[in-house]
Structure formats: structure tokens, C-alpha cells
Amino acid sequence: MIDSEIRRRRRAIQALGAGGGALALLMGGAAALPTSAIEPLMDDLPALFVLLRFLSIMLACLTVTTAWYALRRERSDMAGLMLAGFTPVAGALFLLTLSPLGLLPWLPFSPHVDGFLRVTGRAAEVLTLLAVAARIGLPLSRRAALATGGLVLLAVVALSAALAHETQPEPALLLFTLGWLLSGLHAVAGVAHVWRYLRSHETRHRCFAAACVFAGLAEVALLSHAEGLVRLLAEVSRVFAFVMVYRGVFTASVAAPYARLEQSEATIQRQQEQLNTLLRNVPVGLAQLDRELRYRYVNPTLAHHLHAVPEQLTDTHWRAALPPQWQQPVGAHLHETLEGKRTEFEFEYGGEEGDPRHANAIMVPERADNGAIEGVLAIFTDQTERERARRQLAESVREVSELKAALDAHAIVAVTDANGVITRVNDKFCIISKYRRSELLGSTHRIINSGHHPASFFDNLWKTISSGMVWTGEICNRAKDGSLYWVYTTIVPFVGEEGIPVQYISIRADITERKRAEQEAQHMALYDALTGLPNRRLMGDRLRDAISASQRSGQHGALLLLDLDNFKQINDTLGHDQGDALLQQVGDRLLFSVRQADTVARMGGDEFVIVLSDLGKGVRESALGVEAVSEKIRTELAAPFQLDGLTVNVTGSLGAVLFRGQDEREDKLLKRADMALYRAKAQGRNRLSLFDPALEAAVLSQASLLQDLRQALPRGQLALHAQPIVDQTGRVRSQEMLLRWHHPSRGIVPPTQFIPLAEQHGLILDIGNWVLQQTCALLADWQCDPSRCRWTAAVNVSVRQLRDAGFVDSVRQALQATGAPAHRLRLELTESTLLTDVDETIAKMAELRAMGVHFALDDFGTGYSSLSYLRRLPLDELKIDRSFVADVTDDPNDGVIARTIISLTNSLGLSAVAEGVETAEQFAFLKALGCDAFQGYYFGHPEPVLSAEATA
Secondary structure: OHHHHHHHHHHHHHHHHHHHHHHHHHHHHHHHOOHHHHHHHHOOHHHHHHHHHHHHHHHHHHHHHHHHHHHHHOOOHHHHHHHHHHHHHHHHHHHHHHHHHOOOOOOOOOHHHHHHHHHHHHHHHHHHHHHHHOOOOOOOOHHHHHHHHHHHHHHHHHHHHHHOOOOOOOOHHHHHHHHHHHHHHHHHHHHHHHHHHHHHOOHHHHHHHHHHHHHHHHHHHHHOOOOOHHHHHHHHHHHHHHHHHHHHHHHHHHHHHHHHHHHHHHHHHHHHHHHHHHHHHOOEEEEEEEOOOEEEEEOHHHHHHOOOOHHHHOOOEHHHHOOHHHHHHHHHHHHHHHOOOOEEEEEEEEOOOOOEEEEEEEEEEEEOOOOOEEEEEEEEEEOHHHHHHHHHHHHHHHHHHHHHHHHHHHOEEEEEEOOOOEEEEOHHHHHHHOOOHHHHOOOOHHHHEOOOOOHHHHHHHHHHHHOOOOEEEEEEEEOOOOOEEEEEEEEEEEEOOOOOEEEEEEEEEEOHHHHHHHHHHHHHHHEOOOOOOEOHHHHHHHHHHHHHHHHHHOOOEEEEEEEEOOHHHHHHHHOHHHHHHHHHHHHHHHHHHOOOOOEEEEEEOOEEEEEEOOOOOOHHHHHHHHHHHHHHHHHHHHOOEEEOOEEEOOOEEEEEEEEOOOOOOHHHHHHHHHHHHHHHHHOOOOOEEEOOHHHHHHHHHHHHHHHHHHHHOOOOOEEEEEEEEEOOOOOEEEEEEEEEEEEOOOEEEOHHHHHHHHHHOOOHHHHHHHHHHHHHHHHHHHOOOOOOOOOEEEEEOOHHHHHOOOHHHHHHHHHHHHOOOHHHEEEEEEHHHHOOOHHHHHHHHHHHHHHOOEEEEEEEOOOOOOHHHHHHOOOOEEEEOHHHHOOOOOOHHHHHHHHHHHHHHHHHOOEEEEOOOOOHHHHHHHHHHOOOEEEOOOOOOOEEHHHHHHHO
8 A cells, every 4th residue: 555655656756757847848849940930820929828828817816716715614724825825926917918918008018017027926926835835824814815915916016007117128137037046946846845745645735846847947938038939838838837736726625625525424424324233233222202202213123122123113102112011110211301301220021931031221311402302212221131140240249258258267368469468368367467457458478477488488389379370388477476377378369361460369277286286296206205305216317317427427426325224123112203204304414415416315214325426537536435425424324313302323324336327227236236235234334335346246146145045945955953952960951953054066054154144035934944843853753762852952043033923833833743842842042032022022932932832042142132121031041152151261251251141040040051162171160150051062063963862
């Protein structure tokens, strides 16, 4: 479209140039013709000149008349300029034409008049065209414009009359100069109108540009003083110039308005058709009624509702067409509208299928130009769907209100804008956060940020919801009073038309109690309920972390096992409540003894674990660090403990093992620390034992020995040996049954190696029962031998056996199964059996004593026997420990101790038996002190029971 317009303009400019060029060539050709060639035409030229000038006058007058007509319709700056400017042009041209013909007696022809009128007319012409090109406004009415042009013309006439009587020669040079000046002004005006045409596309500027070209050519031709055909062509060129001026004025003042009028009529007709189309298809019913309420117009929509066509309803009364259900509400409002009142109302009616329908009606009075009401415009709109939607919306609003009420009653709700600024909160939000609503509105959720979550947590949250997705998760917030609370949060973004969230609604549920329960459950799973210290599970995690850290840093760590010495005695004497209180205090002191980075855990019972880290890269340095910590722990434990008003002293044994993350496993480390702990207890308790490979070898050897011991009894590797016990005459009165283990590869394993092992691992019960069975069987055999039927058999009973609930029944069963006499069986107890559960021990001894079984207290003097307990125990004899007998003849102190024990025994009515008698001097010394019986290598070594006869 733009390209075609540009081409059209180019063609117009090219045509203008071609026309001007052709006319210029034609003038040049005419000037070049010889006089003889155009001499036949010379006689007719004056008449043609007059005719062409009258034609120019006519065109100038038409221009003025057209401008006058244009100013009658509307104010136009161009029309005013043309009317004021071309009135003197037409007048000067008229005078210039009639004056040479002698038709104006008051204006006789002269060269001065001819030159003045020619220059004046052409100057008015070119200046007017320049003013139009420059869009110089002339805000005058048409009469004022005509009067202005007339005044200019009168001035020209007056000056012309004055010049008619001028006798001076004609100013040829002046006229020549003015002619070229006018030609230049024509050129400038032409260029200006061409530029205007290129900018505004107005046809008048193209015509005015052509007029300037033709007028300029005519002026140039006249300046050459050519006569004949050239002058004729100049006059023709001026006629063309006036034609183009008139065409430009006509186009702008007459043709263009009429074109716009036709365009407006076409637009109005098109709009009317669009209006008719709209009225036919608009989804509302329209009706125009006159004052008698007869239809003047009904659109198809309303006619369809009335089951008719618009043409049928024209000139019919409104009641004749409206359904009965419409007439009552519509009739009342129609009459109100005829009184000048605009009304709007809604009504309900039944549809064709009996379904309820709803309509909205608007009645508008139509007024004439004088304001009188001449009819009614009625607009009917079907509101059924809207009413249905309204009711559904009301129902939805009700449901939403109920949901909101339920949500507000059970959830914590907040609404924010796209920037996270809080715009609404419910009461539960204020209650849980302890902020007033006024403090929350306008703030962001930073006001309740607890600092519990890292910044990345909220970055991920915002990334999710800003992309339009729902976020759910658990958040820890801080209330105004500083308390923390947990909420399970769902944040729902509301996305706008541009796909960007415009607000967010956050729905929260208070899960503080649940989180607290989870934390408590987690604490219970990882921490000891009594002391609050890490339990075995958490300790394992901490130990693995310490092993990994030591591997990275190259520093040694250490694992320490602490076991309280004789804790069971405290539990038995003071009660478990006080024992628990003691464990709690021990845990506190252990925490005080180590660094914050170290771990103190409770394994169970009275056993604690300490994990130390960063002790140093050297083994010696690390070992010294462990010893320093151990000494601090022992120092802390050495301070008395206060338990319910009682002062209790406690010691602890520690086993420790170093590690540096080289394929170390926590179970292996615990095993090694336990080995070290076992050695610490074996070495006298209340000390530290640091694990070394030799200890592990000893433990492994002990484990191997234990494994073999488990099979010793089933494989018949155990045997009884007997050692005689004699009276003061040296006669055998009893045999002590001593257990020996005949190992196929180890040889004879002494009791000191395997008996403690059997007691520690519970094997002593089966072994002890076997010894009882064998001893009772031997007693039964002795009853058939007169030389041994009066012997008694002594059997050692361990603490573990005596504590066993079935011990009494085991003894009874052995006696009954073998038929051995109970009064010949003597059970030897150690002083360690009297340390705990003395009453239970006495009860079991009394029950066995009732069967006839006798008791002896072995190794007397090495333990902590209470004299009150000795008085209560149903004992028959005390056995003086061999440690007092060995130097009894050389060490006066041992002699005094032996004498004291024998005296005590006699005082209690018991028999005294000396162990470890190996020389005649010892025998004689003890016999002199009044000792009742003796046992030792001096009287015989332990022998297998089958060879007991040799000892008789």
C-alpha cells in the first residue's frame, strides 16, 4: 500500500515536470521559427490574446467564487487567502485586458499602466500561492476576505489611474528585474507545494505546484520580449496556471467536502447495517413503543421469546403479544416510564418446559426534540443463567464461608502478596505467634523466623512457590515471647493472568507437641534414660565418627571402658534407687572430667564408655593423654558421694585402647577395651589398664582355654583328687575333694587356672553338680569299707553355686541318688560368700544343715568375715589359711594370728583345721596351740580318688 502511494506521487511529479518541460520546449521551438513561417497567424493573434485573457479572468473569478462558497460552509484559512489574494488578481487581469481596448475611458492604456497591472496581478498570485504553501492563516470571514481583496484592488486601480498620465519612459530594467523575481518566487512556491504534497498527499498542493510551474514559464517567456507565437503560448501557459489554481481550490473547497460527505454517508449506512446486525443478534430483547404502547420496533431476539416475527408485532398493542406472566410486572413499569421515569426491575416467569426463568427489564422514556415523551424503549435481558450462576455462587460462597470458618477454627492461616508481605491472618495465627494482628499485617514472615533453618531452606521454598507450585513442609517459628513452635505448612500460590503468582495462602497446623514427642523419642532412642548420657547406639555413631576423624587427621583417639568397683554391693545394701542416683552423679563427674568434644556414654549397668579424640600423633604422647584423663576421672570419683544423707565412696576400674583409624572397627575396639578392663580388675581394681597386644594374646589364650573347658566335662577330662585331713594323732579323719583337669594337650591344668574361668562364665554350676555327684558316690562306697566308713568328704562350693536357686535341691538329689550319708558331707565356703546376701546364705545353710550336711569356712583370715555373721552361720569348723601356717614357727605375728584363730574357734565351739602343713615343726607347733585337724603335704599330696586307700 505504501509502495503504490509512493509510485503514484512519483508519477504525478514526473507528469508535472514533463508537462512543464514540454511547454518550455514548445515555447523555445516557437521562438526559433522564422517570421515568415508564422506570418499567416499574426493577424489573428490579438483576438486570441483577448480570448485567452478573458478565459484567465473567468478562471480567476471562478477561483474567487469557489473560495467565497467554501467560506460560507466553514472557516478555511486557504479559502480566505484565495478570496483575498485572487480578487486583486482577477481585477488586475480585467483592467489589463480592457485598458488596451479603450473600453475604460478613465484608464487610458500606457506602458506604465500595462507594466504595473501585469506585475501587480502576478505578484498577488505568487504571494497568495506562497502563503498557502506556508499555511499562513487568515482568520477572516468571507466578507472580510472579499473586502480585503477589494481594497487591494481599489488601491491597484487608483495607482493605475495615476500612472496613466505618466510621461516618463517605461522603467524597463525595473520591470525586467521584478519579472525575474516573480519567476523565482514561482519556482520557490512550486517547490514548497511539491514538498507539501509529498508530506500531506493533498491534491490541491499538486495543482498549486503545477500552477506555479505554468505561471513561471509564462513569466520567463514574457521576460524574453518575444512576440507572436511565443507570447501566445505564454498566455496559454497562464491559462493552464489559472486552471490548476481553480482545480486546487475546487478540489479543496468543493470536491473534497463532497467526497467526505459521500464517505460519511457510506460510513453511516455501514454503521446502520452493523447496528441492524447487532440488534438482530444481540442477546437481549429490544422494543420501541409509542405513547399508545404499540410496538414500533421489535428485534428478533424479543420476537423469538414472544413466538412471533418482528413484522407481525409492529403496530400491535403490548398486551397482545406479551405472555400473561409478563403483563403484570411489565405493565406497571410501562406507565411509570411514560410519566418520564426510568425504571429497572427483574421478574420471574415459567419457561416452556415449566422450569423457572428470570428476566431483567429496563424501561427508558424516549423524548422528542422538544422534550416531550413520545414513546418507551424497553430492554429485556434473560437472567436465567446469571441467576442460576448467582445462586450457585451464593451456595459456593456459603460453602467457602463454612470451609473458611472450619479452616480458621482448626488451622493457622496467613495470606501474603507476591512479595511475601502479610495481608491477612486469622486468630489462630495471632494466638500461636503471640503477635497482635496490627503487628503482623504489613510485615513479612521474617518476624517469626526462629533461625532454626538455613537460608537455603527458604531459598528452595521461594523457588518452589514462585514457580506456581505448592510447597509443603515443617517449619520451626519463634513466637513474640521467644518460645519456639513447629508447624506443618502448606503454601498455595494464586497465579494471575500473566502466569505469575500474585498472592500466597499459607495453611499451617501446630505440630509442636508431635515434634516434642519425636524429639523425646529420638532422645530416648539415643540417650540413656537414667543419666541422660548417650547410649550404646549413639556411642557407636560417635566412635565411628572419631575413627574417621583420626584417619583424616592422623591423630590418635582412645576408647575407655569404666566399670564401678563393687557397685552391686551398693545396690544390695542401699537399694536400687540409691544405686541409680549414684550412677547419675557418676555420669555428671565423668562429663566434668573430659573435654566438650569428647563423648561419655553409658553402656548399661555400672559400665560407662569414654571416647577421646585428638590425643596426638605419637603413641607415647597419646598414652600419656589417656593416663591424664584416667587420673582426673579417678580423682573425681574419689570424692565422696552423698546418697540420701549417706556418704558413699566409689572407685572405678578403667580399660583403654588407642586407635588411629587404620581399619579399626568399633566392635574390635570395644573388645580390646574390655580386655584391658578385665586386667585392671584382676590387678586389684581402681586403676587404668591400657591395652597391648600381649594382653590380647592372653585373652585369646583364655578364650581358647574356656572353649576347651566347655568340652572337658562331656569328654570326661575332669577327675577328682583327694587330700587327707588328719587329727592330732595323725590319723585320717576326712578327705578334701580337689578337682583336676586332664587336658589331652595341655596336660594337667591346675584349678587356679580353670576354676575362676568356670565361675566367671557359669560353667561352675554343671561342674559343681558333677563334683557333688562324684563325692556322694564316693561316700556311699566308703560306707562298705570299715577303714573309711567314718571319713567325711569335703567339697568346695563357689559363690555362684551357693547363689543358685536350685543348689539345695542339687545337694539333696545327689545324696538321695547315691545313698550317701548326709552327715559325712562337708561343704566348704569361702569368706566371699558372706559379703552379700548373708541372710539368704544362712537360710540355705540351715536347710542343708537340717539334712545333716556340715559346713566349714575355708581360707579364714584372708577375707572380711564379720564376727556377728560367724556367730549366726551354722558352721562346724574354720580352716586357717596356709598363708598364716607357712611361717608360723618363724614369724611371731603368724603364731599370734594362728593362736587367736584357734582360740576364737574354740570359743565359738567350732573345730580348727590348719591348711598347708608341710613340716613336723609346723605340726607340733599348731598341735601345741590346740588345733584340732591338719592338712598339707606333710600328711599327703592330693591323689586320684581310686588311690585313696594308700592314704589310710
